[in-house]
Amino acid sequence: MSIKQALLALLSTGDRYGYELRAEFEAATGGVWPLNIGQVYTTLDRLERDGLVSRTDGDDARQVHYALTQSGRDGAAAWWTTPVEAGAPGRDDAALKIALALSVPGVDVAHVIQVERAAVLARMQDLTRARHGSGERDSAWALVADAMIFRAEAEIRWLDHTAGMLAQGDLRTDASAAQSAMSPSVSPADSEAGR
Structure with a gap:
């Protein structure tokens, strides 16, 4: 807005x-x-x-x-009467942190995820307490708090999903994974032509 x-x-x-x-x-x-x-x-x-x-x-x-x-x-x-336009995707610091953790050798990615999850859960609990503490007298604040709580719940779901993918081995956790994702693909024919 x-x-x-x-x-x-x-x-x-x-x-x-x-x-x-x-x-x-x-x-x-x-x-x-x-x-x-x-x-x-x-x-x-x-x-x-x-x-x-x-x-x-x-x-x-x-x-x-x-x-x-x-x-x-x-x-x-x-x-x-005009719907709100979806903004450009913002930078998600938690997603960036976890993506970097996957690419840096020696980082306990599962621990990074759990630290982020605990922080989001604490924020969600604080919001829930504040929302219920305000009572129904302040419906504007309750509406804003509900939106923030629902977003925190979505972030918890994403963190749980990411932790599950990590546990199943669906995420590579080394620097070579990041390097291969960032380097352009070269076909064998291109490689031969370059010699």
Whole structure:
């Protein structure tokens, strides 16, 4: 989710100033994605430049309130009915670590997997406790926590799958496996031609 869309969505319920927008964003996401106030104001400046928000002085001369223009209201309404595009695959540090462990001689890959699994399980338990501790009063936080818990469960499943493949011998665990995967394949005819 872009900060731009989040701010448009929050402004669709009424005028706000920057600090209110930041506080409401963090409350709605359970504080999982802290938002820098500078990022809020930079985004608001861009939204104003693009004709999606307008700026007015608030009751206090130091506060500037932002309101949606008609284009901003249209943009916020369209966002609710547009599916989120899948982003480019991100770097998965655990997958990279395990892949490197497979290619470095002497590394106990099964132990690396178990260390990662224990960390993910602990994170999932912390999230579950926090989610249940919040009660049903904060459905926005519960929704965010559930998404994070389900992702952690998927990571545990992947780690278990990887450990099973390792135990069955389906994964090669030496540097030559990594080297053969990285070097271009050369056919015997190419090899003869090169002599």
